[in-house]
Amino acid sequence: DTTLGSAAAAKGRVFGTAVANNHLSESQYASTLDTEFTGVTPENEMKWDTTESSQGSFNFSSADAIVSHAQSHNMKIRGHTLVWYSQLPSWVSNISSSSTLLQVMNNHITTEMNHFKGKIWYWDVVNEAFNDDGSRRSTNNVFQQKIGNSYIEQAFITAHAADPNAKLCYNDYNTDGINAKSNAILAMVQDFKSRGIPIDCVGFQSHLIVGQVPSDYQANLQRFANAGVDVQITELDIRMPTPASSANLQQQATDYSKVVSACVAVSRCNDITVWGITDKYSWVPNTFSGQGAALLFDDNYNKKPAYNAVIQALGSG
């Protein structure tokens, strides 16, 4: 039978999903994951507040559980995420010395990457470091505030040293079309390439709104590919007001199709990851009240119109 994973594989792509360890014990959750998907991103389990909640004391147990599930089903694993201003324990936010913070950041990267060495397909080394206007995100971002712009390249240099075989990504949202933010990230990639700073990939989260896929989505992916990095769609979802209308579910199908077709048209786009399996557990309603229904399976694991549109866009409909 055709699945998201098999259809993507026929095009040489991985079709992944965010996974939360606490849901793996639900049989329908696990069986949908195992049947449909060929890639996994731990939704929260590899983040700093989970893996190093107090200084120097590392806990990888919930991430290990996802990794072992994924490995036993031959799924690719995206490591998410090593350096991010959010979901950062307060002991890190409270560090006042830049040299201490740099040491702490490097130790976190090295320890986490060593733990998972050889098991991770691509790592999100730095997440969400830019504002929508293309400036560096400084608000609530202790790394930017204390270390300055160079924290990003320091993180990539450290990650490359920790595991020279690992593929290293920069990951962000609202970068899905050609705009000030994606321009700034492209300029960073070009600068890194020109100075020999290791970067292999840019992740486009693609937390989208129904009816609003940027018209230059594919052109944007392509210009990054042309700059010499792989491109990945890392956190795709397309939200709408709930309860979902059938018109919006149809529009969502069209929208998913556009995103998937864009990835298929760009040879360096090798991964499409949706940010969750079922609408039931999506992050969207918790953040955008009155919105949701953003994924490919509804609350009862029924396939939505967008599911069939994705299969078709992958050439298997």
Ligand code: G3I
């Ligand atoms: O684990 C606790 C639980 O013990 C507690 O009872 C509950 C009460 O609120 O909170 C639980 O933690 C929540 C956690 O998700 C696990 O469900 C946090 O409050 C909540 O903030 C956290 O949200 C996550 C969010 O990142 C945090 O920024 C979402 O699950 C996760 O989907 C979301 O993912 C991010 C990507 O990492 C980066 N890009 C944007 C994307 C969406 O925000």
